[in-house]
Amino acid sequence: ALKQTNIKSFFVTK
Amino acid sequence: MFEGRLLQGSLLKKVLEAIKDLVTDTNFDCSETGIALQAMDSSHVALVSLLLKDTGFDHFRCDRNLALGINLQNMSKMLKCAGNDDIITLKAEDEGDTITFMFESPNQDKISDFEMKLMDIDSEHLGIPDTDYQAIVTMPSAEFQRIVRDLSSIGDTAVIGVTKEGISFSTGGDIGKANIVCRQNTNVDKEEDQTTVEIHEPVSLTFALRYLNSFTKATALSPQVTLSLSKELPIVVEYKIEKMGFLRFYLAPKIEE
Secondary structure, three states, X not given: OEXXXXXXXXXXXX | OXXXXXXXXXXXXXXXXXXXXXXXXXXXXXXXXXXEEEEEOOOOOEEEEEEEEHHHOOEEEEOOOEEEEXXXXXXXXXXXXXXXXXXEEEEEOOOOOEEEEEEEOOOOOOEEEEEEEOOOOOOOOEEOOOOOOOEXXXXXXXXXXXXXXXXXXXXXXXXXXXXXXXXXXEEEEOOEEXXXXXXXXXXXXXXXXXXXXXXXXXXXXXXXXXHHHHHHHHHHHOOEEEEEEOOOOOEEEXXXXXXXXXXXXXXXXXEEO
């Protein structure tokens, strides 16, 4: 099954 | 104070139409170099990044950095009152709680002022690293819109694959399967009809069609769209805004659990 990833997990919080 | 006069007011109308259903409230960050916006959708699956450079405005003044908190549905209501050929000026005081939209008809015989309330928004800024993408495809934006819309009627997710031959879009659902391949074609008459593929490595990723469909509301902004893909990274769907900057959408992929 495929899981939708969260966009925040790819970028750094400033 | 902040003031920006945009001769081609329809650009701003198009930007709002492109993002108002994806993002509810966001800050428009105004500085002396232009207007920038970064916002996630409520599910934190997609991110919107907009840049409108000061040099694209007929007149631009920003005395100090301002974060103008705006409800996009409300701003869209206001901008719908501007004619497509109108010049739009945005104005805000440094300590104010409103933004003014001034619409000037092309022959200056009608001037309208709309004042909209601003809101306080705690925004979370994400640092987007520079990435060397494995594949970059530029294609007609209307073609991309058509493909995404067509596939949405068949499935919920699309596999986007890029090889040196071209870009493929596949989906499947209860009624069957679909696969569309667009080959690189650089020998067409009009540059905007071209599909170009820059590839370092073949890549294949899965995305929710609902979001891709939403991004294509930006089609009116540019005749071409650029898709940047790398393994296990968000896809970037970019619409360049002539002389001003860009509207980019980042969409997180679906991965195997």
